[in-house]
Amino acid sequence: MADLLPEFEQHFATVTAEITSKTCLLGTKDGAERHVFIRDIEKLVGEARELLESMELEVREAEPSLRERLNTRVKSYEVELNRLEDEYKRTKKSLPNEEASRADLFEAVSAGQSAHEEQRQRLLDDCDTLEHTSARLTQGHRIALETEQIGAQILNDLNGQRQTISRARQRLQETDTDLDRSSRVLNTMLRRVLQNRFVLYTVVALIVIVVIIAIYVMATRH
Template identity: 35%
Template sequence: MDQSPTALFVSYESDFKQIVASIREKLDGDAKGEQAEQRKAALRRVEMELDEADEMVSQMEIEIQGIPQSIRASYQSRIRSAKSDLARYKKLSKDLHASTARADLLARSPSAFDDPSIADDPYGERSDRTRLLAGTTILEDGSRRLQDSQRIALETEEQGTDILRSLRVQREQIENSRDTLQRADTSIDRASGTLKKMIRRMYQQRVVTGAIILVLVILIIVILWAKLSH
């Protein structure tokens, strides 16, 4: 496993690029299709993938803090590029949402040719009133769905923030544990060096003691030999 300080950043960036490629494919394909349900389904999937891409950018911003200052500038420019791509696709998705809503509104508006009673009205007041009421209903429905989407987005953002906060805390705990292990390893090395010095001194003292005893024995033998020889 790659333990370099840029490994996780590169991994998140790769995931971001894959998600953006999927978003681009949907926006250029199904999101522009002729069938309304197909467009709506594609846009819903795009919204979910945009949230995932946003989360990847957040992870990249976290990981860049651990990259050395000497190479951080190039990775910061890559984050800016990713944010620019994400903002562009968010705007494109929003525009497609608006055009789909307008198309849905026009598709649901009643036509004077479909209602003979309306066609008989020379001034078209009933037709205008009916279209206005239908349009108001559709706009209210769209506003309600937009509020629901905003609420879900806020809840998702809060959950994502909690997850990022938990990951940050876990990362700090891991770093603190690593620092503690490094300090313990340093202490063990020092203790090992001290024990080696003590053992070496003990052997030196044994040698000195043995030499002193040997000299004393030789002196005793010489003294006894001298007395006995007289």
């Protein structure tokens, strides 16, 4: 896995959380402050798009065995960003026109206040929904990172255990080889001992025979 992908993911989570927060507050702003919020949100959306492109580049450089899983994660981030952008556009579209509001303010003040309160409540409800969704996304991202770290640790442990087993197997093979060599040496020594014993018995027997013959010869002369 590319080294920069977790950093990009963390930055993306921060940016999308900020988009959610500003979108929720957009309906409560008026005048210049509303324009500042709109400019900030659009800038954050552009920044999130650039982060997605960077993550896609990192995925292309990842190992083939990880590429499909990482690409699925990046696609889910793209879906989430599209959803936030659509929510922002709906919120922006539903905002009342400031010039028309000033012209019709006197005659529609009561109805306008009621509609504004209803719209404000709807925006607050949408804000809560977006915040909950963003919190779930952040939590899911954190759990994914933790799961990936645990998986990497397990793979490292398994690799270490495999190396330990391989070394133990190699030592066992070396021990078997040494035992075979020792067994051959002992067999050779045993054969030599038996051969030496046979030669010794043969020499003793010959000496005994010679002594008996000598005694016999000496006895027959007398």
